[in-house]
Amino acid sequence: MNPLCLRRQLVLAAVICLTCGLFAVAADEPNLTNEQMKQFLLTAKVVKSHDSKKGVTHTMRLTLSDGTITHDASFQPIDEHKREMKLANGATELNFVDSYKYNIAAYELAELLGMGDIVPVYVERKWEGNTGSLSWWLPVKMDEAERYKQKITAPDPDAWNNQMYKIRVFDQLVSDADPNLTNVLIGENWQIWRIDFSRAFRPNKDVKSPKDLVRCDRQLLEKLKALDGNALMEKTKRYLTKDEVRAVMARRDKIVAQFQTMIAEKGEKEVLY
Numbered sequence: 688m689n690p691l692c693l694r695r696q697l698v699l700a701a702v703i704c705l706t707c708g709l710f711a712v713a714a715d716e717p718n719l720t721n722e723q724m725k726q727f728l729l730t731a732k733v734v735k736s737h738d739s740k741k742g743v744t745h746t747m748r749l750t751l752s753d754g755t756i757t758h759d760a761s762f763q764p765i766d767e768h769k770r771e772m773k774l775a776n777g778a779t780e781l782n783f784v785d786s787y788k789y790n791i792a793a794y795e796l797a798e799l800l801g802m803g804d805i806v807p808v809y810v811e812r813k814w815e816g817n818t819g820s821l822s823w824w825l826p827v828k829m830d831e832a833e834r835y836k837q838k839i840t841a842p843d844p845d846a847w848n849n850q851m852y853k854i855r856v857f858d859q860l861v862s863d864a865d866p867n868l869t870n871v872l873i874g875e876n877w878q879i880w881r882i883d884f885s886r887a888f889r890p891n892k893d894v895k896s897p898k899d900l901v902r903c904d905r906q907l908l909e910k911l912k913a914l915d916g917n918a919l920m921e922k923t924k925r926y927l928t929k930d931e932v933r934a935v936m937a938r939r940d941k942i943v944a945q946f947q948t949m950i951a952e953k954g955e956k957e958v959l960y
């Protein structure tokens with residue numbers, strides 16, 4: 688589907704849907720910190736593998752065990768670079784990149800912004816001769832494409848929208864060329880995760896969809912303002928080029944400026960939450 692069309696759906700979904708507020712760890716999920724999940728993903732043994740049922744790039748669902756904890760993970764080894772790529776919607780993308788490295792960069796950026804609960808932990812791992820990203824498998828009850836198709840609404844609209852607004856800010860920051868509804872995953876208690884950034888971190892310095900920036904979490908805005916380009920460069924040096932980091936920082940400046948203008952025009956209460 689046309690990415691613009693998908694983005695519109697995402698925006699629409701953010702506005703019309705509902706949710707309940709309290710998020711708990713799913714009953715059978717080990718209660719680990721992100722750092723512990725990272726260590727597990729980096730070191731646990733792969734004991735089983737099979738194709739993921741969804742998606743387009745044939746990611747593998749792996750089961751890992753460290754002897755105490757057994758948990759699944761998604762392995763994504765894609766690292767494709769093309770001077771020119773004809774997309775499914777007929778458009779052509781120049782200097783096309785589809786890379787697992789951007790998944791890891793997105794997680795590191797999310798951590799810096801206090802959004803480590805919205806993007807799953809992604810690490811770099813070698814498996815069966817291929818290097819790729821490995822992400823903590825999330826306890827998902829459906830994805831956003833299914834929810835949208837089945838017209839299911841979450842029980843608490845504010846809690847749902849507050850998560851979606853954050854995801855929309857993040858999407859503009861990372862400039863994802865493929866913001867697909869199957870990359871928005873929903874948990875048992877209607878918490879939302881954003882996965883799959885392999886076509887993000889495009890070089891544009893402008894915000895592609897300023898209209899998607901409607902409201903902003905207060906803490907996220909503060910974290911955006913405080914985001915330090917050198918810290919981001921350091922955290923992502925194996926995964927992003929300097930130009931890609933500069934583009935993130937340029938978009939950050941524009942996102943912050945847009946919210947500041949909106950606050951000046953509409954008042955803080957309308958814009959921040």
Ligand SMILES: Nc1ncnc2c1ncn2[C@@H]1O[C@H](COP(=O)(O)OP(=O)(O)O)[C@@H](O)[C@H]1O
Nearest residue numbers: 739741742743744745761822823824825869883
């Ligand atoms: N960490 C994860 N937890 C749960 N499901 C996942 C996870 N990563 C991927 N998936 C599932 O696998 C599908 C494909 O993975 P994704 O990373 O989106 O690759 P692609 O879309 O390029 O094939 C996703 O749409 C989702 O359904």
Ligand SMILES: [Mg+2]
Nearest residue numbers: 742869870883
């Ligand atoms: Mg995907």
